[in-house]
Amino acid sequence: MLNIRDLHVAVEDMAILKGINLEIKPGEVHAIMGPNGSGKSTLAQVIAGKDEYEVTSGTITYKNEDLLDLEVDERARAGIFLAFQYPVEIPGVSTAHFLKSIVNAGREGRGEDELSAVEMLKLLRSKTQMLGMDQKFLSRALNDGFSGGEKKKNEILQMAVLNPKLAILDETDSGLDIDALKIVADGVNAMRNNDNAFIVVTHYQRLLNYIEPDFVHVLYNGQIVKSGDKSLALKLEEKGYDWIKEEVASATV
Amino acid sequence: MAESMQVLEDHTNSEYKYGFTTDIEMDVFPKGLSEDVVRAISAKKNEPEFLLEWRLKAYRHWLTMTEPKWPNVNYPKIDYQDIIYYAAPKERPEIDSLDEVDPELLKTFEKLGISLDEQKRLTGVTGIAVDAVIDSVSVKTTFKETLAEQGIIFCSFSEAVQDHPELIKKYLGTVVPYTDNYFAALNSAVFSDGSFCYIPKGVRCPMELSTYFRINTANTGQFERTLLIADESSYVSYLEGCTAPMRDENQLHAAVVELIAMDDAYIKYSTVQNWYPGNKDGVGGIFNFVTKRGMCGGKNSKISWTQVETGSAVTWKYPSCILKGDGSVGEFYSIAVTNNMQQADTGTKMIHIGKNTSSTIISKGISAGRSHNSYRGLVKVGRRAENARNFSQCDSLLMGDKCGAHTFPYLEIENQTAQVEHEATTSKIGEDQMFYCKQRGLNEEDAINLIVNGYCKDVFNELPMEFAVEAQKLLAVSLEGSVG
Ligand SMILES: Nc1ncnc2c1ncn2[C@@H]1O[C@H](COP(=O)(O)OP(=O)(O)OP(=O)(O)O)[C@@H](O)[C@H]1O
């Protein structure tokens, strides 16, 4: 589904990603962990297509197409979803209106008719309920004055209504209370099937108890320096990153 | 970064959609202005002596005045002898049914999406009574009879002069005297038509009243005059829309609007101004120099101005409220969009005179292309205006990096009990917001519309429902461009 080959990315001539290789198949969940500033969000945003990051070399293919050729919105309509680490506020635009607009944009992209008002309402109701969110969020301006946790839930709500093929969750667990974490994880698990895939960026092993990853990767200094199964996350929880940093240091001398 | 700027710029290179002209037989005066022209206009309209006298006084006063230079706009010198001061569709007199209206004219209004057919209009949820003004002459007022049943007078200004001269004599120029400013003086001398409206005591006008202005003939100035009187405890919502054909020369539009609200009356006046803005390089377009003022003369009266300004090459316009009655309320909600080479200097004046008066100003400026957008507002609290309150919020949104936004707030406070609050922000359309929306699958255009509409929401909320939808579409059109 997604194939990243030797990806190098720079911002304003400063190299951030330095040769990422990653292959994701339908049905898989990949967790990406790593110290602050290692490049996790950068990778997520490059996949989504943020243009301030310059891909200096390497390739990303998505469903056998060159992803780097597509505009941000084309990628989104092709099924790529990014739950932002820092969701953006859009004053004056109600959450309901925003959700309607994005659902219909997706449908238009697939050549489908717009949802009727009734069907739309049903969809929004059922997804807010599934995520244990109060209906009143729908009438509030998007993320405007939302608490940190509410913003994260709102990202998952958007994911749920769009039903993407590849969802990247960038630290969605940070800022969620224990119950919310469980609800969000349940939401993700309910969506999991053989057709879609998830990239879960997190600092905490706890989330991975709920969303069981098939692979865990450690991103450090712009490279994936270690990959393994879910036991790797447990080891990181226990020992921190120092042993990995040491491994990397000894490998490069 | 640079790339998305470029996209924004392309996006905002819009085309004007109302740029057609109509072939209607017109009765046109030769170019130029003199006492004779003023007399001829008055004679053409069979006006009573008092009105001719008033016009002549205005004309003579105008001769002593000079064009204002203080607005933050630049435009070529206007040759007032190179303008036609009277042009009217020939088949005008006494139109009672649509069958008598020039079919070309009907087509014009259909193209503009305005139906003058009452039957068609009645099928809508709420009716809107329309006074259609083409080249400053009213061609058709709908629903006149329905309104008359409640004692409401809604007709062209010329008709009002014939049928209700006492009202004209009593109120004309009482809010905007002909001495007020250069363009008001000019208008007072040469105005050819416009709308007149009177709502009797205690009547709540059952439908939206609307005037639709259209400039058609080349080189004509449009000088219409609107006079709206809301008697005690009455209510009216009034809408005004304007478009013009695309022409290489600039055309002058200098209107005057006077509103009078008596005790406990409420006037809601909404404008969607979409005069031709000129082409991308700034050739052509309407010079829109308008004086709009409301007199809250009665106690607890209220006047609310809402405007969505997207057109015109140059706009100079400050809908104002004189809060004379104790407890009176003035409101100003404005969205002003400038794109390409457009220039706008617009805002309001809130003059607090009575006790316990309050005013609200919400101004949203959006600048794109190489345009300049200025907010200019005066809040004046007089010596006897105990407990006056004002809240002003002036926001500017910049699209791209070649446009300009300017804010000129003036405060004159002579009474220490006044409470005045002013907030101002300037922001760029957020790259982060754009990325966020696009990541959800919205294309460039839809993303911009969504963000801009959100930004303008406080003002859209003030518009009547039908108009709000039209205004949002218009905003989308003004900012839309060649995004492929
Ligand atoms: N637009 C930018 N301009 C300059 N530096 C940037 C930019 N974006 C990212 N960086 C830098 O690139 C590095 C990687 O940032 P990134 O946000 O990808 O880290 P992260 O792994 O997501 O960290 P965290 O765990 O703290 O979220 C950091 O040093 C960051 O400061």
Ligand SMILES: [Mg+2]
């Ligand atoms: Mg991050």
